[in-house]
Amino acid sequence: MSSFSPDSFGVIGLGRMAQALLFPLLASGLLPPAGVRAAVASQASAERLRAERPELAVSTEAAEAWGCAVALLAVKPQQLEAVAAAAPAPAAGEPPLLISVLAGVTVARLQALFPGHRIVRAVPNTPCLVGAGLTGLAWGEGVSAAQRAWVLQLFARVGEVLELPETQLDAFLALTSSGPAFVALVAEALADGAVAAGLPRQQALHLAGRTLAGSAALLEQQQLHPAQLKDMVSSPGGTTIAGIRALERGGLRSALIEAVLAAAERSRQLG
Numbered sequence: 001m002s003s004f005s006p007d008s009f010g011v012i013g014l015g016r017m018a019q020a021l022l023f024p025l026l027a028s029g030l031l032p033p034a035g036v037r038a039a040v041a042s043q044a045s046a047e048r049l050r051a052e053r054p055e056l057a058v059s060t061e062a063a064e065a066w067g068c069a070v071a072l073l074a075v076k077p078q079q080l081e082a083v084a085a086a087a088p089a090p091a092a093g094e095p096p097l098l099i100s101v102l103a104g105v106t107v108a109r110l111q112a113l114f115p116g117h118r119i120v121r122a123v124p125n126t127p128c129l130v131g132a133g134l135t136g137l138a139w140g141e142g143v144s145a146a147q148r149a150w151v152l153q154l155f156a157r158v159g160e161v162l163e164l165p166e167t168q169l170d171a172f173l174a175l176t177s178s179g180p181a182f183v184a185l186v187a188e189a190l191a192d193g194a195v196a197a198g199l200p201r202q203q204a205l206h207l208a209g210r211t212l213a214g215s216a217a218l219l220e221q222q223q224l225h226p227a228q229l230k231d232m233v234s235s236p237g238g239t240t241i242a243g244i245r246a247l248e249r250g251g252l253r254s255a256l257i258e259a260v261l262a263a264a265e266r267s268r269q270l271g
Contacts, residue, residue, distance in 0.1 A: 004146035006097070010065030011038040012083060013075035014049060014058065017101055020128040021072070021158060023053075028157045037064040063088060066096075071117075073100040073110075077270045080105060084113035097147055103173060104270030107140045107166055118142045120151055123169050124158070125177045133159030134176040138166035170271075174263035182259055187212055 009031050011018050022038075025031045033055040039062035040046050049058045057064070065071060066087050075083050080102060090096050098117040100110050101124055110119045119140030127133045135155040139148060155161045164172060187208045194204035219229055234241045247253070 004144065004150040006035075006069035006150070008035045008037065008068035008070070010062075010068035010071040011036065012062050012065050012071060012073050013079075014038040014040050014045075015074060017124065017126070018072060018074035020126055020133070021074075021101070021124060021155075024128065024131060024158045025154060026055075030154060030157055035068075037068055039065040062086065067091070068096065069094075070097045070099065073098060073102060075102070077102045077105055080113065087114060090116040095142065097143070097151075099151065102270075103177070104170065104267035106271045107138055109271065111140055118144075118147065120147075121166065121169065122151075122155065123173045123177060124155065126180050128158035131158055135159060135161045136164045136169050136172040136176070137161060138164060138169055170264045170267040171260075173267045174260045178260070178263040182256060183212065 011022060014022070018038075022031070022036070026033055026036070036056055038049070038056055038058045040049065040058060040060060043060055046058045046060050049056065059065075062083075073083070095116055095118050097120065098110065098114055099120045099122055101122050103123075105121070107119050107121050110121065111117075120143060121138045121140070122135055123137075124135040125133050128135070133155075135158070137151065137155070143151075152161055152163075162172075187205075190208040190211070191201070191204040194207065195201055199207070215229065218224065219226065224232075230244070234244065
């Protein structure tokens with residue numbers, strides 16, 4: 001298999017998600033800063049990012065970013081049509097690789113909007129910022145084995161990577177990309193409960209976060225089904241089962257199921 005080693009990497013839309021991906025990749029050495037060209041919407045954003053990351057070339061003009069061997073498309077889905085209309089046609093030769101992280105936007109739609117590119121649809125989540133991310137990938141036509149290997153390596157630097165049928169990406173997004181917000185809401189509610197029970201606010205927030213992190217580590221490291229962990233700490237007539245009864249009365253389980261389904265449906269609508 002021939003290797004794929006792009007010498008330039010463009011970023012169209014250097015917002016929070018693009019930064020969550022790009023900055024760890026720069027730190028890892030996989031992407032040299034001199035080869036990165038980033039485009040943002042406003043001059044204020046460009047100036048702020050240039051001050052924060054002086055090693056990067058950041059501009060409000062996207063032409064240079066589109067001229068790179070690989071482009072990361074990370075604008076809002078609502079901006080897609082305008083961005084596509086302004087994107088220059090690729091130069092003759094090897095088709096550039098376009099990696100899109102836009103929620104819900106399908107490979108087929110991207111291919112229609114950006115002809116001449118080879119398309120990768122990626123669904124990363126915000127924990128990429130701390131190297132604990134999850135990314136789902138679906139491949140467009142013409143992406144070579146060497147390009148796939150490079151993209152897999154790229155996202156592996158910021159967490160776990162799964163190659164999935166595109167039909168599963170909306171559900172993947174709803175669980176992994178929207179899920180951190182749902183977990184944050186749970187953490188905040190747990191802390192509120194602890195404050196109501198008498199703990200100081202900052203201590204309650206710290207303990208709620210550590211409880212979620214420790215429980216997740218226990219589930220993963222011991223390969224427990226969630227029901228097993230629940231039963232491990234639910235003594236007959238004890239405190240935990242009393243709390244679980246309250247959660248069931250409040251419909252927590254159903255609410256979380258509906259939240260994931262709503263996020264998946266919204267992803268499909270955005271596409």
